[in-house]
Amino acid sequence: MKREFAVIGLGRFGGSICRELSSEGMEVLAIDTEEDKVNEFKNIASHAVIADATDEKVLKELGIRNIDHVIVAIGDNIQASILTTLMLKELGIKKITVKAQNDYHEKVLNKIGADQVVHPERDMGKRIAHSIISNNILDH
Numbered sequence: 554m555k556r557e558f559a560v561i562g563l564g565r566f567g568g569s570i571c572r573e574l575s576s577e578g579m580e581v582l583a584i585d586t587e588e589d590k591v592n593e594f595k596n597i598a599s600h601a602v603i604a605d606a607t608d609e610k611v612l613k614e615l616g617i618r619n620i621d622h623v624i625v626a627i628g629d630n631i632q633a634s635i636l637t638t639l640m641l642k643e644l645g646i647k648k649i650t651v652k653a654q655n656d657y658h659e660k661v662l663n664k665i666g667a668d669q670v671v672h673p674e675r676d677m678g679k680r681i682a683h684s685i686i687s688n689n690i691l692d693h
């Protein structure tokens with residue numbers, strides 16, 4: 554069954570999620586404030602729109618309420634990321650995944666009810682460190 558996703562913020566991280574979900578046949582609504590980014594995803598995502606996700610009215614107009622899982626991949630603007638997450642939570646989104654910039658950001662996101670908080674650089678660093686250790690064990 555096709556599932557519906559929305560990706561807010563189409564930087565390297567959000568963009569990569571959007572591409573993968575779309576290539577797996579999922580319905581994806583891609584959102585960014587930058588026209589160039591949105592144009593890049595016009596032929597990849599099911600829908601790509603220029604919008605500011607911190608605007609509650611805009612989120613409602615986009616019908617975000619009907620989406621199963623929203624990924625917030627807003628980069629450096631921690632305030633916008635927190636505000637967007639809070640509004641998605643208030644709108645009753647079932648699953649919210651958010652990219653955290655630092656530990657403080659992560660703590661706030663957990664507190665306001667983000668279902669999954671990811672820290673891609675740190676998480677990937679950990680994963681690679683563990684894979685280096687296991688490969689070393691196998692080599693010896």
Ligand code: ATP
Nearest residue numbers: 562563564565566585586605606607627628629633
């Ligand atoms: P990376 O490219 O490594 O993923 P990043 O996570 O810091 O880095 P950015 O390149 O900063 O990501 O991308 C974040 C994206 O989020 C940008 O394309 C930016 O335009 C978008 N963005 C920022 N604020 C908003 C907002 N309020 N609503 C929608 N999109 C936003």
